[in-house]
Amino acid sequence: MASDTEQFIRELETKRDKLNIKADEHRHRRDRLNEETKRFVERRDSLNDQVKKLLREANDHREKRNTLNEQVKTAKVLREELNKKANEAAETVNALRRERMPKDGNQVGKLKKVLKALEFRQMTSVLTPDKEKELIIKALKKHKGKRKDAASDLGISERTLYRKLKEYNIEE
Numbered sequence: 290m291a292s293d294t295e296q297f298i299r300e301l302e303t304k305r306d307k308l309n310i311k312a313d314e315h316r317h318r319r320d321r322l323n324e325e326t327k328r329f330v331e332r333r334d335s336l337n338d339q340v341k342k343l344l345r346e347a348n349d350h351r352e353k354r355n356t357l358n359e360q361v362k363t364a365k366v367l368r369e370e371l372n373k374k375a376n377e378a379a380e381t382v383n384a385l386r387r388e389r390m391p392k393d394g395n396q397v398g399k400l401k402k403v404l405k406a407l408e409f410r411q412m413t414s415v416l417t418p419d420k421e422k423e424l425i426i427k428a429l430k431k432h433k434g435k436r437k438d439a440a441s442d443l444g445i446s447e448r449t450l451y452r453k454l455k456e457y458n459i460e461e
Contacts, residue, residue, distance in 0.1 A: 422457040425450070429459075 416424070424443065432438035440450040453459075 418457070421453070422459065425453055425457065425459060 425439070428439035428442045429436075432442065436447055436450055440447045443450065445453075
């Protein structure tokens, strides 16, 4: 019986050793899993911090966007008011133009014809020598003795002006 007891004790010790080995394996596995869990927790916390930072930035951008949208709305309202005033002013100007337009048609055309007739009469009328001399003297005074400018003002060439100066004995 002693041998049965001894064998039983040996079997129990063997079982205990095997269980201790398994317990050590489980303990190591548990420790490894705890370390992995700590790394995952740290990674999760790091990612959560990044998410919080991004959320703060997104909220800041949203506030800026909302502020800009309000400014745009205000600017649009102002633009509409200014466009309305500009349209009213344009209508007023058009109304004033319509009121001031001559009733008898195109006045500009008539004025052009009158101007053309006056120019023709001026070009075809003969000046008296005294009147011509007076005009030359005035033109020279006006242009401070510069013949080229005086001739241009009179509508004659420099050569013609030179001849007229000799003809009328005009000294500059």
